[in-house]
Amino acid sequence: MNPDNLTALITGSTRGIGYHSAALLLQRGVRVYINGRDRQQTTAAARSLDESGMQALPLAFDATDADQCEAACAALSGGVDILVNNAGIFPDAATAALDIDEATLNRAWSLNFLAGWRLVSLLMPGMRSRGFGRVVNLTSGYASLNKPGRNLLAYRASKAALNMLTTTLAAELDEQEDVKVRAVDPGWVRTDMGGEQAPRSPEEAAGDVVWTAMAADAASGALFRYREPVSW
Numbered sequence: 001m002n003p004d005n006l007t008a009l010i011t012g013s014t015r016g017i018g019y020h021s022a023a024l025l026l027q028r029g030v031r032v033y034i035n036g037r038d039r040q041q042t043t044a045a046a047r048s049l050d051e052s053g054m055q056a057l058p059l060a061f062d063a064t065d066a067d068q069c070e071a072a073c074a075a076l077s078g079g080v081d082i083l084v085n086n087a088g089i090f091p092d093a094a095t096a097a098l099d100i101d102e103a104t105l106n107r108a109w110s111l112n113f114l115a116g117w118r119l120v121s122l123l124m125p126g127m128r129s130r131g132f133g134r135v136v137n138l139t140s141g142y143a144s145l146n147k148p149g150r151n152l153l154a155y156r157a158s159k160a161a162l163n164m165l166t167t168t169l170a171a172e173l174d175e176q177e178d179v180k181v182r183a184v185d186p187g188w189v190r191t192d193m194g195g196e197q198a199p200r201s202p203e204e205a206a207g208d209v210v211w212t213a214m215a216a217d218a219a220s221g222a223l224f225r226y227r228e229p230v231s232w
């Protein structure tokens with residue numbers, strides 16, 4: 001894999017883990033589409049990453065909007081080689097399962113799962129026809145069925161569905177194809193979502209995301225935490 005010829009789309013890369021993942025991929029010579037909902041913020045983020053002449057390209061769209069996703073993917077004339085489904089929300093930290101409202105469940109489902117499925121549906125056929133592709137899904141330990149806990153049902157369930165997307169897609173791909181689908185749990189990270197108390201920096205988490213995308217020998221259909229395969 002020659003990074004100079006690769007193109008990536010990272011959803012939710014105007015800040016946080018997505019932004020720093022973009023910076024690391026750009027440093028490796030990958031051309032990166034920067035995404036967020038707001039056109040100005042997305043352009044500003046891409047410009048700030050592009051300072052040293054790297055190829056950060058703004059692509060503003062709302063990943064929960066099917067029409068916007070289709071239009072954005074249609075604008076990617078050559079498709080992408082790497083898709084990082086990073087955009088996510090954490091909407092129900094202190095709410096018990098029976099107190100959640102349907103709107104919150106739908107918002108989490110719509111971004112944390114459905115947007116990833118939609119973008120894969122739009123972009124993976126191109127990866128398969130070109131014979132190379134990497135999909136990285138940002139998940140969380142909160143989605144693990146082995147670690148049940150209180151609250152966060154919207155977040156847990158939507159990320160668990162994203163995990164299922166990871167394993168199902170990988171199982172449907174031919175083993176001979178160089179198209180890999182992986183999930184990464186970045187740990188608890190100091191971002192707008194993770195807050196200031198989180199122990200990991202977004203740069204550290206981004207290093208794991210990029211490793212998950214680029215690792216030549218890492219399995220497909222697997223979950224990685226701190227660059228090691230872990231159980232779902």
Ligand SMILES: NC(=O)c1ccc[n+]([C@@H]2O[C@H](COP(=O)([O-])OP(=O)(O)OC[C@H]3O[C@@H](n4cnc5c(N)ncnc54)[C@H](OP(=O)(O)O)[C@@H]3O)[C@@H](O)[C@H]2O)c1
Pocket residue numbers: 011012013014015016017018035036037038041061062063064085086087088089090111138139140141185186187188189190191192193194195198
């Ligand atoms: N932080 C943690 O501790 C942690 C732990 C485990 C997993 N994760 C996962 O890691 C990923 C990144 O988290 P983060 O902490 O970096 O989050 P963050 O700082 O809140 O950033 C979220 C990004 O998503 C974008 N976004 C939100 N809604 C969007 C939409 N509808 N369409 C397109 N982009 C959208 C935001 O951009 P705009 O607002 O500009 O649109 C922003 O760039 C998430 O999937 C999260 O669940 C985070």
